[in-house]
Amino acid sequence: MIEWIQATTADWDWATFWPELLGKAAGVLTGILLSWFLLIRRRLKSMNRLRSGDSDDVLFQAHYLHPLPETADASHLPSPPPSGVPDNRDQPPRAHYQLLFRNVAEKQTVPQIYDNPAAAELVKSLGDETSLNQPILPTQDTIGFEVINDAASWMSGASATSANSRDVWLFCMTAEDRQVVRKRCVRCFLIRPADLKRFHDWDWCRQNVTVERPWHWFRIVALHRVARLYADQCRMYSVADKATAMPLVDAQAGHRRIMALSLGLIADERPVSKPVVIDWDLQSKSPLGSQLTLQPGAWPDELVESA
Known part of the structure; x- marks a missing residue:
């Protein structure tokens, strides 16, 4: 197995391989982080709209x-009126x-x-x-x-x-x-x-x-x-609509x-x-x-x- 790996990678340009690998890995991680950030931000905005009642x-x-x-x-009538005002709460x-x-x-x-x-x-x-x-x-x-x-x-x-x-x-x-x-x-x-x-x-x-x-x-x-x-x-x-109204x-x-x-x-x-x-x-x-x-x-x- 080790000999096969050595034979396969013998002609590789390692000076190019590692920068490309690290660059692509960084791009993938950046994309994941941005997607996660946008998803969380979208959720927070939805929560804020829910709290504020905006719909x-x-x-x-x-x-x-x-x-x-x-x-x-x-019993559901207003409270007693001020002094000197007739109390009609007993009336319907x-x-x-x-x-x-x-x-x-x-x-x-x-x-x-x-x-x-x-x-x-x-x-x-x-x-x-x-x-x-x-x-x-x-x-x-x-x-x-x-x-x-x-x-x-x-x-x-x-x-x-x-x-x-x-x-x-x-x-x-x-x-x-x-x-x-x-x-x-x-x-x-x-x-x-x-x-x-x-x-x-x-x-x-x-x-x-x-x-x-x-x-x-x-x-x-x-x-x-x-x-x-x-x-x-x-x-x-x-006024009634005209007969020619469109x-x-x-x-x-x-x-x-x-x-x-x-x-x-x-x-x-x-x-x-x-x-x-x-x-x-x-x-x-x-x-x-x-x-x-x-x-x-x-x-x-x-x-x-x-x-």
Whole structure:
């Protein structure tokens, strides 16, 4: 064996062999170390995103106004009022509904909904421009129409084979809570027109709606702002479309940011906790609450719903 090795390596240029061997070994080790570093860095970035709540998720959530009994336990009412103010805690609460919202489709990511990278990047950037006062994605022009249309089409396809009876649901894309809750992602709201119209009046919201968790007051504010924007949209599109209107020319430049869809979703839901009454006076004094635009006034009778 030794003689065979000696015979094989007799003509080798050792002055060249060792530098090449060491150079290639160094290159392989460097590649392994760089790959390991990039893998660890990628994992750390993913962990940081998870901790911060940053996400590419797209959630499809239906909203329900669950009627409450006429007589309710007063244990969930606010604390006793100050001295000199009548204590009405023994009376039934004025709230008549509990707001419930549930995921009604499989969670997706932005790249799964949008195969076009430009559209996916646009959705992420528009989400950063929203706020609790303006929760709906500020889409514009043709590409904005395509952003909404693709998500609405995905939702329609997901419920196409549903056994539930179909009803008209309003669909809008929001990121209303990017600055106020843990998970920052795109949320596609689904709500029936009659329910959304009720949220138009802030006095009605604060007097009649309870929630399942104290921090869900964000969603009441978001639905109020959606209802207000929906009323503006109905005013804008109160005139019937012209017979010569073309979707590629007329509809997309100033498109509807709230769309009407026929979907087979669950008609009603059940709460998972007792109603929580929000102390709106306290919330209005907070730094965030003082910046909100909350407007009283019922849905205008003259507005014709425009799909």
